[in-house]
Amino acid sequence: MTVTPASSGEHEAQGPASGKGKLELRNVNKGYGEAWERQEVLTHMSLTIAPGDLTAVIGPSGCGKSTLVDLIAGFERPDSGEILLNGEPVTGPAHDRMVVFQETALLPWLTAYQNVAFGPKLRGDLKGEALDAEINRLLDKVGLAEFKDKYPIQLSGGMQRRAELARAMINNPLIMIMDEPFRGLDAMTRELMQEFFLKLFEETRRTNLFVTSELDEAIFLADRLIVLSNRPTSVRETIEIGLPRPREFHMLSSPEAFKYKRQAMEVLHEEAMRGFTRSGDQQAFLDAYRKGDEAQSDG
Amino acid sequence: MSEPVAGQPQPGVTPVQGPPAGLGMFLYKARKNLTGSTPYLMMGGIGLWLLTWWLLCEVFSVPRFEKMPGPVAVLSELFSVEPFLGISVFTQEYYQHIYLSCRRIFFAFMIATGLGVPLGLFMGWSKTVRDYAFPILETVRPIPILAWVPLAILMFAGFEAPVIYLATLASFFVTTLNTLLGVDSIDESYFRAAGCLGAKRRHIFWHVVVPGSMPFIFTGLQISIGVAWFSLVAAEMVSGDGGLGYLIVDAYMNNVTVPMVIGMITLGFVGWITSALVRLVGNRLMQWRVRALALEGR
Numbered sequence: 001m002t003v004t005p006a007s008s009g010e011h012e013a014q015g016p017a018s019g020k021g022k023l024e025l026r027n028v029n030k031g032y033g034e035a036w037e038r039q040e041v042l043t044h045m046s047l048t049i050a051p052g053d054l055t056a057v058i059g060p061s062g063c064g065k066s067t068l069v070d071l072i073a074g075f076e077r078p079d080s081g082e083i084l085l086n087g088e089p090v091t092g093p094a095h096d097r098m099v100v101f102q103e104t105a106l107l108p109w110l111t112a113y114q115n116v117a118f119g120p121k122l123r124g125d126l127k128g129e130a131l132d133a134e135i136n137r138l139l140d141k142v143g144l145a146e147f148k149d150k151y152p153i154q155l156s157g158g159m160q161r162r163a164e165l166a167r168a169m170i171n172n173p174l175i176m177i178m179d180e181p182f183r184g185l186d187a188m189t190r191e192l193m194q195e196f197f198l199k200l201f202e203e204t205r206r207t208n209l210f211v212t213s214e215l216d217e218a219i220f221l222a223d224r225l226i227v228l229s230n231r232p233t234s235v236r237e238t239i240e241i242g243l244p245r246p247r248e249f250h251m252l253s254s255p256e257a258f259k260y261k262r263q264a265m266e267v268l269h270e271e272a273m274r275g276f277t278r279s280g281d282q283q284a285f286l287d288a289y290r291k292g293d294e295a296q297s298d299g
Numbered sequence: 300m301s302e303p304v305a306g307q308p309q310p311g312v313t314p315v316q317g318p319p320a321g322l323g324m325f326l327y328k329a330r331k332n333l334t335g336s337t338p339y340l341m342m343g344g345i346g347l348w349l350l351t352w353w354l355l356c357e358v359f360s361v362p363r364f365e366k367m368p369g370p371v372a373v374l375s376e377l378f379s380v381e382p383f384l385g386i387s388v389f390t391q392e393y394y395q396h397i398y399l400s401c402r403r404i405f406f407a408f409m410i411a412t413g414l415g416v417p418l419g420l421f422m423g424w425s426k427t428v429r430d431y432a433f434p435i436l437e438t439v440r441p442i443p444i445l446a447w448v449p450l451a452i453l454m455f456a457g458f459e460a461p462v463i464y465l466a467t468l469a470s471f472f473v474t475t476l477n478t479l480l481g482v483d484s485i486d487e488s489y490f491r492a493a494g495c496l497g498a499k500r501r502h503i504f505w506h507v508v509v510p511g512s513m514p515f516i517f518t519g520l521q522i523s524i525g526v527a528w529f530s531l532v533a534a535e536m537v538s539g540d541g542g543l544g545y546l547i548v549d550a551y552m553n554n555v556t557v558p559m560v561i562g563m564i565t566l567g568f569v570g571w572i573t574s575a576l577v578r579l580v581g582n583r584l585m586q587w588r589v590r591a592l593a594l595e596g597r
Contacts, residue, residue, distance in 0.1 A: 075491055093494035105492040109510040109587045118506070119496035151587040153594060171496065 021174025028081035059228030407466035415474030423482020477519020481512030517581030
């Protein structure tokens with residue numbers, strides 16, 4: 001399969017910010033549960049996602065990656081701290097932040113075409129022939145022109161992800177949030193999707209937050225790699241990935257890539273070990289938190 | 300990678316032609332159905348059942364079955380031009396009973412669907428509505444329809460209204476509850492995706508809640524039309540004037556078993572057709588669902 005983004009003279013509809021959002025998290029905290037069994041998920045989380053960059057976020061399993069996505073997307077509100085998109089606080093879900101979900105979230109009762117049309121039609125900001133042309137252009141770009149009248153269930157896993165990319169891109173968001181988007185695909189499809197997605201990104205340079213649990217994927221795609229700590233989660237390390245663009249798969253075996261990989265692996269291993277030993281002592285862990293809460297309320 | 304390259308014919312593969320149109324499609328479907336095992340197994344099942352019935356009642360007259368009418372007695376009466384007991388496919392009364400029952404079912408089913416589906420949708424969509432309605436629904440639902448009969452007769456005058464009321468009541472609960480379950484069954488990620496794409500609350504209702512609960516709604520409607528038939532017959536037995544339930548109980552009063560069995564068989568058959576109709580409408584409305592099931596080989 002060779003589906004490459006059509007590199008014609010056409011470009012994404014250029015809005016005032018042209019898909020270059022700057023996202024900032026300032027000292028964000030988020031936890032769940034009643035006071036007496038509270039589990040902190042994110043703590044003192046501060047990070048900046050630079051406009052036009054692809055920032056990958058990686059962390060040990062069970063750290064607050066999905067919670068981070070939920071907060072930035074606006075599905076959940078932080079307990080304290082600020083989330084700012086181009087300086088404006090995030091208050092709920094909106095089409096300036098598009099999420100591409102873990103498992104496909106294409107609406108199964110709509111065809112590929114109707115799914116892509118969904119957002120613009122609801123908001124009414126693109127209509128009639130202009131909308132039709134834009135949908136067809138994007139579906140063509142992701143290689144689904146022939147499949148536009150198929151329902152999601154009739155598409156393969158890779159096609160579903162590409163349809164979802166088209167559905168997100170048509171809204172011209174300031175930032176794309178990818179929550180382990182290629183999880184569940186077989187290795188071969190996954191590699192092709194990474195390549196495809198990378199070309200798409202390098203063409204548009206739309207600000208992207210890419211959450212993943214695959215280190216190779218993160219290094220291959222990202223300008224910057226943020227390694228999260230174990231729960232309660234905060235930023236553990238930030239690694240600038242200096243591999244040249246356009247990226248090629250063979251760059252992953254360069255000594256430079258190796259250096260990044262080792263650097264990230266060391267931190268990840270340490271964090272994973274921390275979580276591993278602690279989960280054996282869950283009760284002590286909870287007790288420690290209870291004490292922490294009490295101390296806070298006493299103080 | 301199994302994804303074909305769009306627009307390029309694969310070498311060595313004859314291009315697939317479009318589906319045949321009109322009569323061609325009908326013949327294709329008929330041929331496909333007749334080559335499968337389904338119609339033959341169905342006929343075999345019916346044959347086996349008739350044979351058992353015939354052996355038990357008419358050939359060996361096994362104790363407890365000797366008073367039952369056998370298939371020969373029933374079928375020869377059902378298809379006789381001058382029926383001895385007044386009911387056969389050649390008498391107008393037979394169709395009058397079917398018509399009366401069907402008309403009642405139609406009204407009851409329409410009212411129950413018209414009330415139950417919206418109520419279920421709103422209960423699933425809004426926690427406030429659910430908190431209001433759910434306790435009452437759950438309290439009233441287990442009360443058997445027969446217990447409502449006296450109240451229905453007191454409440455409504457005439458023959459039609461109480462019967463329709465009872466059938467409506469029975470199918471209303473099934474419809475409402477299945478619709479509610481349908482809304483609950485919708486994956487959270489669809490709500491989130493819609494929210495992300497800029498959907499307001501009312502958009503989410505029309506574009507996520509309604510289509511997402513359709514499969515459960517139609518399963519519910521198939522059950523609810525069956526339940527409507529149960530309760531209709533119960534109601535017709537008590538307060539009827541015509542109808543299949545009335546035919547059954549009237550035959551019982553007159554101590555003739557053959558029309559009774561004719562009524563029962565007809566009822567089963569008509570009930571089957573009505574739920575098949577509901578299924579047909581459901582499949583028409585949910586093409587995406589039909590494709591999904593077809594891919595799973597169903």
